[in-house]
Amino acid sequence: MRILVIEDEKKTASFIRKALQAEGFAVDVCGNGEDALAAVAATPFDALLLDIMLPGRDGLGVLSQLRERGNKIPVLLLSARGEVNERVAGLNAGADDYLPKPFVIAELVARVRALVRRGGETKSTVLRLANLALDTVTHEAQRGENKIELTVREYRLLEFLLRNPNRICGRMSIIEKVWDYDFDPGTNLVDVYMRRLREKIDDGFEAKLLHTVRGIGYVLKEAA
């Protein structure tokens, strides 16, 4: 999987590259829109990470130029402005996803993964991790022999985590996908729900599945 990062801020580009490389992606970086267009024309990338604020032609300009040429490459927009209006403008211009700065790297990595595997998701109706199972049709959850009662919100939370097993899920994507908020509500709602969910799925079991990654988010995984 080869990703092109278009970001003129060198330090930002550098840690994005490190993080994506650590996840096994091949990463190219370029610092302006014109170079990006040339690189995309020359190399078949699997996804683009595109900053909106670029010297010369800006990110949105690059994006519309690409789409005009009929290039359907998945694009994740990055922006320091991060207002709802701009998100809408970006998605309308043909972006596949949008992430406001400052972001959590885990978030960025999760979104890039989601971009490149789009369409290739598991079709099974039962999601499993270790002895935890969640039926996405009947909304029933089970850990070992224990049936687990879930509220609607808890179900959505667990489904989201189970669809991203072993990956850190940032607070912001949880809020977006589970609560359907496009803003940070500024409460510890997610943490409190996670605590409840943990009580339901982990209490009484030796092997804990739901882990907190301090300052970043949560991950559902079998203990290493």
Add this chain to the structure above:
Amino acid sequence: MTVRTRLTLWYAGIMFVSLLAMGGLSYYKFVQEPRNHVLRTANVSSDLIVEDENEDFSQTLKILFWCGLPPAFLALGGGWWLIRKSFAPVAALTQAVERINESNLNAQLSRSGNGDELDRLTEVFNAMTARLDSSFQRIREFTLHASHELKTPLTILHGEIETELHAEKLPPAQREKFASQLDEIQRLTKIVDGLTLLTKADAGQIELKFAALALDEIVNDVFADAQILAKPASLSVTLAACEKISISGDRHRLRQLLLNLADNAVKYNQPGGTVGFCLHRAGADAELKITNTGKSIPPETLPRVFERFYRGDAAHNSATDGCGLGLSIAEWIVRAHHGDIRIASTENLTTVTIRLPLASGKII
């Protein structure tokens, strides 16, 4: 005494004095002078003349009084009318200037265009508000740019610390230190985000997506979230009433508003306390009350709680993890929905009351 009254009295006074002067001169010109002429030419007894003279004088006074009084009153009324007429544009100008506030500084007062003193005054006013407007504009732009510029270093800081945290062989003490730094960066991020939001709102750059929505559903949602939020502090959460009410509003912003207030009600509560919700119709408005049994807010700080970065004592004593902009944002959301938000605090009961206009069929 208004300027108008004062000028009218002066005007009437001047009128009266000039009438007296006119009377005096006439008396001298038409009575005294001809008499002296006669005296010099004919030989008449001086006794007769004195008697005659007294009679003439009182006669003149009488004429002067009876003929002078109506014009004096006329001068009073006319002056009042005249001055009222000339001051009408000033009154209009006063009203127009009174309507000027921070949000409509770019509006210009309408000018008569006839180039008189008042037209000139209006022009000066317009120039002044234009200068104020551009200053306000500059402050807004500065804040907007500042919060925007802060985001790049914050992204880098967050990214680099997060990268450090991912290192496998990091000593626990180091890990704790980095995690704590991340927490602070996230707090800073929230402040910057809040500031950006409010600055954009001030500049009218945020469009709300109005649609007909069921307010009771949102309240029910937030009620459920509040129960979860309240559990660790073992507070009880009650929903006294939740009438079916539909309003026109922005779903996301209203959820943000209610969640924010619910979060405050939980955060500033006392152990074993209560958070109460109550939604009902009140005239042409939907009224939502959110109460909490936390420490009461002193009356002198109550009007200031909606100010940006204002923190009352309550906030100092308990959680300070907020960004200090929550209630300012809440106030903005309510205002943007043409509603009203108030906060009242009595002994151990703080009530936030929100009134939002009911949907009137048309989307605002």
